[in-house]
Each structure stands twice: as structure tokens, then as C-alpha cells.
Amino acid sequence: MSATLRQVAEHAGVSVRTVSNVVSGFALVAPATRERVQRALDELGYRPNAAARHLRGGRSGLIALVIPEIASPYFGELAGHLADEAEKRGWTLLVQQTGGDARRERDLLDGAGGQAVDGLVMSPWALSPADLRRRPGAAPLVLLGEQDADGLLDHVVIDNVTAARELTRHLIETGCTRIAAVGPQPHLLNGTAARRLSGYRQALDEAGLPHDPALEVPVNHLHRADGAAAMRRLLDTGIEVDAVFGFSDQLALGAMHVATQHGLQVPADLAIAGFDDVEDGRYANPPLTTVSPDKPAIAQAALHCLAGRLTPGDGPPPVKHLVPHHLEIRASTIGRKVSTKPAAPGIRNAHR
Amino acid sequence: MSATLRQVAEHAGVSVRTVSNVVSGFALVAPATRERVQRALDELGYRPNAAARHLRGGRSGLIALVIPEIASPYFGELAGHLADEAEKRGWTLLVQQTGGDARRERDLLDGAGGQAVDGLVMSPWALSPADLRRRPGAAPLVLLGEQDADGLLDHVVIDNVTAARELTRHLIETGCTRIAAVGPQPHLLNGTAARRLSGYRQALDEAGLPHDPALEVPVNHLHRADGAAAMRRLLDTGIEVDAVFGFSDQLALGAMHVATQHGLQVPADLAIAGFDDVEDGRYANPPLTTVSPDKPAIAQAALHCLAGRLTPGDGPPPVKHLVPHHLEIRASTIGRKVSTKPAAPGIRNAHR
DNA sequence: AACGTGGCATGCAACGTTGCAAGTGGTCGG
DNA sequence: CCGACCACTTGCAACGTTGCATGCCACGTT
Numbered sequence: 001m002s003a004t005l006r007q008v009a010e011h012a013g014v015s016v017r018t019v020s021n022v023v024s025g026f027a028l029v030a031p032a033t034r035e036r037v038q039r040a041l042d043e044l045g046y047r048p049n050a051a052a053r054h055l056r057g058g059r060s061g062l063i064a065l066v067i068p069e070i071a072s073p074y075f076g077e078l079a080g081h082l083a084d085e086a087e088k089r090g091w092t093l094l095v096q097q098t099g100g101d102a103r104r105e106r107d108l109l110d111g112a113g114g115q116a117v118d119g120l121v122m123s124p125w126a127l128s129p130a131d132l133r134r135r136p137g138a139a140p141l142v143l144l145g146e147q148d149a150d151g152l153l154d155h156v157v158i159d160n161v162t163a164a165r166e167l168t169r170h171l172i173e174t175g176c177t178r179i180a181a182v183g184p185q186p187h188l189l190n191g192t193a194a195r196r197l198s199g200y201r202q203a204l205d206e207a208g209l210p211h212d213p214a215l216e217v218p219v220n221h222l223h224r225a226d227g228a229a230a231m232r233r234l235l236d237t238g239i240e241v242d243a244v245f246g247f248s249d250q251l252a253l254g255a256m257h258v259a260t261q262h263g264l265q266v267p268a269d270l271a272i273a274g275f276d277d278v279e280d281g282r283y284a285n286p287p288l289t290t291v292s293p294d295k296p297a298i299a300q301a302a303l304h305c306l307a308g309r310l311t312p313g314d315g316p317p318p319v320k321h322l323v324p325h326h327l328e329i330r331a332s333t334i335g336r337k338v339s340t341k342p343a344a345p346g347i348r349n350a351h352r
Numbered sequence: 353m354s355a356t357l358r359q360v361a362e363h364a365g366v367s368v369r370t371v372s373n374v375v376s377g378f379a380l381v382a383p384a385t386r387e388r389v390q391r392a393l394d395e396l397g398y399r400p401n402a403a404a405r406h407l408r409g410g411r412s413g414l415i416a417l418v419i420p421e422i423a424s425p426y427f428g429e430l431a432g433h434l435a436d437e438a439e440k441r442g443w444t445l446l447v448q449q450t451g452g453d454a455r456r457e458r459d460l461l462d463g464a465g466g467q468a469v470d471g472l473v474m475s476p477w478a479l480s481p482a483d484l485r486r487r488p489g490a491a492p493l494v495l496l497g498e499q500d501a502d503g504l505l506d507h508v509v510i511d512n513v514t515a516a517r518e519l520t521r522h523l524i525e526t527g528c529t530r531i532a533a534v535g536p537q538p539h540l541l542n543g544t545a546a547r548r549l550s551g552y553r554q555a556l557d558e559a560g561l562p563h564d565p566a567l568e569v570p571v572n573h574l575h576r577a578d579g580a581a582a583m584r585r586l587l588d589t590g591i592e593v594d595a596v597f598g599f600s601d602q603l604a605l606g607a608m609h610v611a612t613q614h615g616l617q618v619p620a621d622l623a624i625a626g627f628d629d630v631e632d633g634r635y636a637n638p639p640l641t642t643v644s645p646d647k648p649a650i651a652q653a654a655l656h657c658l659a660g661r662l663t664p665g666d667g668p669p670p671v672k673h674l675v676p677h678h679l680e681i682r683a684s685t686i687g688r689k690v691s692t693k694p695a696a697p698g699i700r701n702a703h704r
Numbered sequence: 705a706a707c708g709t710g711g712c713a714t715g716c717a718a719c720g721t722t723g724c725a726a727g728t729g730g731t732c733g734g
Numbered sequence: 735c736c737g738a739c740c741a742c743t744t745g746c747a748a749c750g751t752t753g754c755a756t757g758c759c760a761c762g763t764t
Contacts, residue, residue, distance in 0.1 A: 002463070004720055015744045020722060028742055050468035051412065052720035054403035055749050061468075062414075062446070071432035071631075073425060080423035083449050092468075094414070094446045097435050111354070116402035116413075116444075224635045257635040280425075280632045283576045283609040356750060367714045372752060380712055404750035407719050 003044035012040035023048060059118050063091050063306060064139075066108050066122040068100040072222070073278040074248065075123070078144075081299035082121065089303060091118070100221070102126035111139060119306040128189050140309030142302045146191050146320075154305045154318045156298055158325045160192055163291045164199025165206075166327055167273055168245060170289070172207045174333055176243035176271050179204070180215045182230045182255055183222065183247025183275075196247045196275065214239050219251060227254025235262055242270060243333070249274035249281040249290055256284065256332065271333040286331035293325045355396035364392035375400060411470050415443050415658060416491075418460050418474040420452040424574070425630040426600065427475070430496075433651035434473065441655060443470070452573070454478035463491065471658040480541050492661030494654045498543050498672075506657045506670045508650055510677045512544055515643045516551025517558075518679055519625055520597060522641070524559045526685055528595035528623055531556070532567045534582045534607055535574065535599025535627075548599045548627065566591050571603060579606025587614055594622060595685070601626035601633040601642055608636065608684065623685040638683035645677045 005023070009016045014037060021029050022037040023046070029037075040046075054060045065082055067075045083093040094117060098104040105127045109120070123144040124132065132147055143155035171179050181200045185193040201211055217233060219226040227246050231254065234241055244259070246252030252274030256266055264270045266286055273289040274281055281288035301321040308316070357375070361368045366389060373381050374389040375398070381389075392398075406412045417434055419427045435445040446469060450456040457479045461472070475496040476484065484499055495507035523531050533552045537545040553563055569585060571578040579598050583606065586593055596611070598604030604626030608618055616622045618638055625641040626633055633640035653673040660668070 005722095006720080016720090017722080017744055018742090021743090024722080030742060033742080047463055049407075049720050051403055051406035052749090053722085055401075055407050055719090055751090056721045056723090058749080060403065069432055070422070070435060071425075071429045073423075073428065073632075076425065076428035076431075077423045079428075079447065080421055080449065083422060083447055087449075092446055092448070094444055095431065095435055096444070097432065097439075111399055224631060228635070253632075253635055257637060257639075260637040279423075279576060280605075283580070283605055285609060285612040285637050287609075357752095358750080368750090369714055369752080370712090373713090376752080380710095382712060385712085401750050404719090405752085407721090407749090408751045408753090410719080 002047040002049075004049070005046075008037070008040045008044055008046050011044060012037045059310075060116055061091055062094050062117045063119045063121065063303075064094045064096050064108070064117040066096045066098060066105065066120055068123065068125050069097050070095050073250065073280055074222075074276045077278060078295055078299065081296050082302065085296075085299045085303045089307060091303075098125065100125040102131075106131055109135065109141070118310060121302050121306065125188060125190050140306055142305045142309075144298065144302065146195065152318060154309070154321070156301045156305065156321045156323060158293045158298075158323050160195035161199040161202070163275070163293075163325050163327075164196040164245075164247075165203045166199075167275070167289075167291050168200045168203030169206070170327060170329065171243045171245060171271055171273060171333060172203060172209070174267075174271060177209055178212075178215065178240045179209075179243040179245055180217060180230075180234055180241050181245050181247070182217045182219065182227055182234075182251050183245075184216055184218045185220070186218055187220075193247055200245060212239075215241065219247075222248040222250050224250045224254035224257065227251030228258045229254075231255035231258035235259075244270065244272045246272070246274045249276045249278045249288060252288055252290070252332075253280060253284055256288070267331065267333050267335060273333050277328050282330070284332070289330045289333040290328050291325055292328040294323050297323045354399040354401075356401070357398075360389070360392045360396055360398050363396060364389045411662075412468055413443055414446050414469045415471045415473060415655075416446045416448050416460070416469040418448045418450060418457065418472055418476075420475065420477050421449050422447050425602065425632055426574075426628045429630060430647055430651065433648050434654065437648075437651045437655045441659060443655075450477065452477040454483075458483055461493070470662060473654045473658065477540060477542050492658055494657045494661075496650065496654065498547065504670060506661070506673070508653045508657065508673045508675060510645045510650075510675050512547035513551040513554070515627070515645075515677050515679075516548040516597075516599075517555045518551075519627070519641075519643050520552045520555030521558070522679060522681065523595045523597060523623055523625060523685060524555060524561070526619075526623060529561055530564075530567065530592045531561075531595040531597055532569060532582075532586055532593050533597050533599070534569045534571065534579055534603050535597075536568055536570045537572070538570055539572075545599055552597060564591075567593065571599075574600040574602050576602045576606035576609070579603030579608075580610045581606075583607035583610035587611075596622060596624045598624070598626045601628045601630045601640060604640055604642070604684075605632060605636055608640070619683065619685050619687060625685050629680050634682075636684070641682045641685040642680050643677055644680040646675050649675045 005016045005019045009019045014033060018029065018033065019037050022034050063086060065079055070076060070079060086093045096108050105124055117139050119140040121142050124147055129147060133152055141153060143153055146157050147155060168179060181197060183193055184197050204211055217230040219230055227250060244255045246255055252272050256272045259266060259270050266272055275291045277290045277292035281290050301323055305321060357368045357371045361371045366385060371389055374386055415438060417431055422428060422431060438445045448460050457476055469491050471492040473494050476499055481499060485504055493505060495505055498509050499507060520531060533549060535545055536549050556563055569582040571582055579602060596607045598607055604624050608624045611618060611622050618624050627643045629642045629644035633642050653675055657673060
């Protein structure tokens with residue numbers, strides 16, 4: 001146990017209050033006193049007690065990140081940015097995994113942690129908008145992703161519809177016409193997958209391509225295993241496919257794995273693209289085309305939002321913060337043989 | 353702000369102490385009273401105040417994970433297991449990134465967090481054994497990895513020497529004789545890389561193969577980019593190489609990426625193996641042979657250790673907890689053409 | 705009838721910190 | 735020479751909780 005203010009005060013021959021004044025920097029303290037107290041602080045190795053400060057001041061300096069799972073590369077990278085950004089602001093990041101379980105999400109939202117945190121950054125998976133609205137006076141909350149609780153809660157998003165449309169358009173431009181969408185999650189209330197699906201369909205419409213329900217492959221989670229299973233299903237049905245758009249890089253990489261094992265050349269036989277721009281995709285063989293959300297900007301926006309809610313006043317109304325994204329075009333979708341037009345000579349993925 | 357014990361007490365017409373007794377479960381409370389208090393608790397939506405409990409009881413229920421970076425897949429997966437295991441024990445996990453910076457590691461070790469956590473799980477990178485020993489009465493600590501502070505601190509390890517030797521032996525058995533070791537980190541005090549290098553050399557010795565310093569490629573970090581850079585350096589020097597042993601899966605995957613881009617077939621032209629068994633490797637093309645440490649066991653052992661240190665008594669002397677590992681042999685090292693014997697017909701990685 | 709016992713409920717204090725208001729001693733102007 | 739003011743310091747209280755010791759009452763025993 002580290003020394004307390006009282007012990008330091010006795011050691012320096014001053015009052016507790018004066019020591020507190022020295023520790024907290026300002027207030028009026030005579031230079032000589034300040035120095036003497038400082039020496040006592042150093043000698044006893046004083047460390048302010050976080051619990052007492054929290055109890056007294058009502059702030060813990062902790063913020064919670066509530067996500068389905070920290071092991072997922074996307075959330076891992078995001079958590080890294082959030083932890084960095086939190087540290088800049090003097091906060092510490094605490095990780096709460098929900099495993100996508102609605103009850104756990106609700107508990108954490110309701111402050112099961114016991115007002116231990118000053119704020120929450122949450123990526124809801126299974127919670128209904130109603131759940132999100134019904135918040136028994138817990139800590140300030142920022143949502144990652146659109147949750148249909150529009151206008152009621154701060155949230156940080158990218159434009160998923162546009163991003164998915166742009167990516168799909170890119171696939172169409174490289175000559176793909178039978179594009180599988182791997183990733184719809186009809187069982188989840190989280191609107192992200194639905195928005196990506198919508199963007200995908202819009203791009204098909206714009207190009208005059210039909211929607212083939214058989215090309216929309218739902219998944220349970222966004223793991224590589226789910227992408228792999230979806231790809232296997234596609235191959236088993238024997239349906240014609242010349243591109244796969246995975247709603248996450250993990251899905252796309254799982255699909256790429258199965259396709260490659262199955263003897264398909266990527267992108268010559270099958271173009272593959274993902275979403276999230278996690279590091280794995282950059283180093284895949286071939287490197288994965290993807291939508292790259294500005295993750296540092298997401299982290300920054302989320303914590304900026306939280307910071308704004310920490311001051312007691314109600315502050316401004318909830319904000320929807322739109323973060324930019326861009327298409328990261330890599331070898332998994334370029335250099336395809338074009339199937340509809342009289343085939344251009346198949347430019348294979350450069351193997352020098 | 354949630355209701356306090358006092359408010360609940362007034363509402364139920366009993367004393368604060370009695371409410372506390374109801375909340376904490378036992379002690380003698382008459383059934384009728386208990387029920388009345390319970391109703392008051394429910395009506396006011398009482399949540400125990402974490403700060404007050406922490407101040408009073410000296411336990412925060414928080415443990416810190418101190419690692420170089422949470423975005424790294426290995427630490428991400430480990431953090432997931434730790435968070436799960438922590439939750440089982442009623443703790444919450446807090447993530448502190450050091451970026452491998454010695455000063456930050458030292459600060460966190462010294463309790464810069466302000467006694468906010470009940471314990472620390474740390475994977476030191478840049479700290480010297482001396483730093484680890486000199487601990488100004490901070491929270492209980494469990495180290496991940498061997499730190500040469502043997503006998504003084506609890507630590508959880510796998511047998512890195514043996515694991516590296518087994519993996520290298522496997523490479524030799526598949527016919528490799530020019531095995532590059534990508535991953536020594538001579539600038540770090542963290543002994544992990546040194547131990548893997550030692551195991552690698554032992555296997556070479558056992559097989560009567562020479563040590564070629566040119567095949568030992570040091571790296572700064574364990575990222576894919578470092579593995580890629582190392583592979584490029586190897587290719588540029590034109591030195592003969594038939595296998596790469598990356599000291600992490602990330603290094604191996606970076607190397608695999610460059611080798612593939614360079615037109616090499618894995619494993620026909622170059623076998624590649626890694627260390628850690630992260631999910632990326634399982635879905636790489638080809639899937640990556642690797643050493644698989646039992647990560648759930650690491651998490652469990654670390655928290656079990658911590659739990660043992662939480663009770664005030666000094667408890668047993670520090671323990672070195674050895675966690676099992678196994679070789680996960682996948683396609684990146686099997687099905688090679690054997691170079692020393694009169695070449696078997698080159699079995700290419702199945703592209704049917 | 706007096707006393708002991710056990711079941712239940714409560715008051716007090718303290719964990720370490722900081723806001724508030726009051727106190728101390730000294731100096732300067734009137 | 736006195737009062738006011740200043741620079742500095744301090745005591746008190748409170749944040750919400752729980753350990754400890756004690757209080758109270760009813761019941762059963764002697």
C-alpha cells in the first residue's frame with residue numbers, strides 16, 4: 001500500500017490539505033512549503049489513491065469498450081486506436097466482451113459494472129433499438145455503427161451503403177457479373193450488414209444486373225470460418241460465381257481460403273473483396289481488395305463525443321458522426337479475365 | 353446517478369446497514385424485512401457504487417493487461433481468453449498498451465495507474481530483469497514469458513526452446529537444410545526470441561547441419577512488415593534458402609507474402625513455418641505450420657496465479673508455470689520436393 | 705419472576721480524497 | 735497604533751460502503 005496524504009502530511013509537518021494542494025498543482029502554497037512537501041512526497045513514494053478520488057470526484061478515468069470479441073482483428077485494431085486515443089485524454093480503456101449475447105450487452109449497457117466507468121463505447125450486435133433507448137441513467141454512451149436509434153444517441157459511423165456500393169461497382173467494372181454477397185445477418189438487429197447488402201444491391205441495379213437470392217449468402221458471425229463455410233456452400237451448389245464480396249475481411253479471407261484450396265485462381269477465376277481493411281488482408285495471397293474505414297478517425301470521433309458528454313450539462317443533442325472511408329484496391333480483384341466481352345488476354349496476377 | 357444505500361434505506365424504512373446486509377446476501381435478516389428491502393432496491397434501481405466499495409474494501413475488481421499492442425493477433429487472442437477467464441472470476445480486464453516502450457512499461461509496473469488495479473498481467477518487452485525486480489510495492493504481478501527474473505516473480509511460459517527445436521526438426525525432416533530463422537531480436541531484453549533461436553540452433557546441431565549466420569535474420573518487431581522485409585533481404589542476397597522459420601506467425605505470413613509475390617511456391621520451393629497459431633495462419637494460402645501454445649491455458653494459469661496473490665498473506669513462493677504447446681503441421685511445410693535425395697517428382701501444392 | 709440466550713437490527717467509524725469556509729500571522733495604509 | 739487586507743494554511747465535512755460492537759426484543763429456562 002502506497003503512502004496516503006495523511007502520512008505525507010505528518011512526515012512534512014503540514015496539514016493534509018496542504019499536501020493535497022501541492023499534489024494537485026495549484027492553489028496558494030509558499031515555495032518553501034511546496035518544496036518541503038514535495039520532498040516528503042518523493043521520499044514516501046506517494047501515489048494518489050484512485051478509489052478515493054473516484055468516490056470524491058465522481059470520475060474514474062475509465063472508459064469501457066463493449067464489443068463482441070476482442071480477438072477479432074477489426075476490433076483488435078480499433079481497440080488499439082481507442083486505447084491510444086484514450087491515453088492521450090488521460091483515460092484508461094477497459095474491455096468488455098459480449099460474445100454477441102444480447103443479455104450481456106444489455107447488462108453492460110445498464111451499468112452492471114457499477115458506475116465504474118465514465119463512459120461507454122459500444123458496438124451493439126444483438127440489441128434492439130428499444131433496448132438502446134431504455135437506458136437507466138448509466139454512463140454516457142457512444143455507439144459504433146448505425147443502430148436505428150437515430151437522433152437519440154451519439155454514434156460514429158461510416159457510410160456503409162455507399163461503401164458497399166462503391167466496392168460492388170468496382171467489381172462490376174472489372175468484369176464481374178455474378179457477384180456473391182457473403183455476410184447478410186438477417187438474425188441480427190445490428191443494421192450494418194443490412195446496409196452493406198443494400199449498397200451491394202444498389203450497385204447491381206445501377207449496372208442493370210439482376211439480384212439473384214442464391215448469391216446472397218447469410219452468415220452467423222463474421223469469422224473466417226463463416227466465410228469459408230459460405231464459399232463451400234456456393235461451390236457445392238454449383239451456381240455460377242465470378243466474384244465474392246465478403247462483408248468483412250475475415251469472411252472474404254475465409255472464402256479465399258476455400259476457393260484457393262478448391263483450385264480456383266484469385267482473381268482470374270474468382271475476384272474476392274472484403275470490408276474493414278485489417279492487416280491480414282494486406283498480406284494475403286493475393287492481397288485483398290477492401291473498403292478501408294478510417295479507424296483512427298473512428299476512435300478519435302468516439303472519444304471526442306464521449307468527452308463532450310462528460311461535462312454535467314446536457315450539452316448538445318446527440319450527433320451522428322460520419323467518418324470517411326476509401327476503396328483499397330489490391331490484387332484480389334484486378335487483372336481478371338473479362339468474361340462478357342470477347343476475352344482480353346488474361347493478365348495473370350504478376351508472378352515475375 | 354444511481355440510488356445509494358441511504359436512499360434505499362429511507363425508502364424501505366430500515367437502516368443503511370440492513371440494506372447493505374440484504375445486498376451482500378447473508379448476515380441475519382428477517383424474511384419479511386429482506387423482502388421489503390429487496391422491493392425498495394428494485395424500485396430505486398440500486399447499483400452498488402464501485403468506487404466506494406473499492407475505497408472501503410481495497411479491491412477494485414480490475415486487472416490490467418500490459419502488452420506491447422492489442423492490435424497484434426496473438427495478443428488479441430490472448431486478451432480474449434484473459435477477458436473471458438477474468439469474467440469468470442468476477443474481474444474486469446483493462447488494457448494498457450506500451451508500444452514496447454521501456455519507460456511506459458516501467459511506469460505501468462510502478463503503478464502509475466494509482467493502485468486502481470488488483471493485479472497485473474504483463475508481457476514485458478523492453479524491461480530489464482533489474483527493472484522487474486525493483487518494484488515499489490505495487491499490485492501483484494504475473495509475467496508472460498521468461499524474463500530471467502527467475503525465482504522472484506510468478507510467470508507463465510511455454511517451453512520456447514523445445515518448441516522451436518521441435519519445429520525446426522520438423523522442417524529438417526521434410527528435407528530442408530537451409531532454414532532461415534526470421535525473428536531474433538538482439539536489441540530486446542525479453543528473452544523469448546533468444547530462446548527460440550537457441551532451440552533452432554539445437555535442432556540444427558542434432559541434425560549435423562551448420563549454423564549459417566546469414567540465415568539468422570534479426571527483426572525489430574514481430575509484425576508482418578518485418579517478416580516481409582526480412583524475406584526481401586534474404587531474396588536480395590541470393591543466399592540459398594529452402595525454409596523459413598518465423599518466430600511469430602506474423603513474421604512467417606509476411607515472409608510468405610513476399611515469397612509468393614516473388615513467384616516462389618510454398619512449400620514446394622520454400623517451406624514456411626511460424627509460431628503462435630493465430631487464426632490468420634490457419635486460413636493462409638497455404639495454411640501455416642506453426643507452434644500452437646495452449647492460449648486458454650496461459651490465460652487460466654495467469655489468472656490463477658494472480659488469484660493466489662490477492663490474499664494478503666505472502667503465500668507460496670513465486671511459481672514458474674509451464675503451459676503445454678504442440679506442433680500444428682499444415683500445408684506450408686508438407687508435400688515438399690526433397691532436395692538432398694535424388695528428387696522425388698515435385699509434388700506441387702494441389703491445384704486441381 | 706428474574707435471567708440468559710439467540711435472532712435481528714442499528715450506530716459509529718473509517719477507507720483517502722477534495723470543496724468549502726474559516727483561521728493564522730504578518731504587512732501596509734490610514 | 736489600529737484595522738484591513740493579503741498570502742498562506744488548516745479543520746471540517748462528505749462521497750458510499752462495510753466491519754465491529756452494541757442495542758433491543760421475545761422467548762425459554764431456572
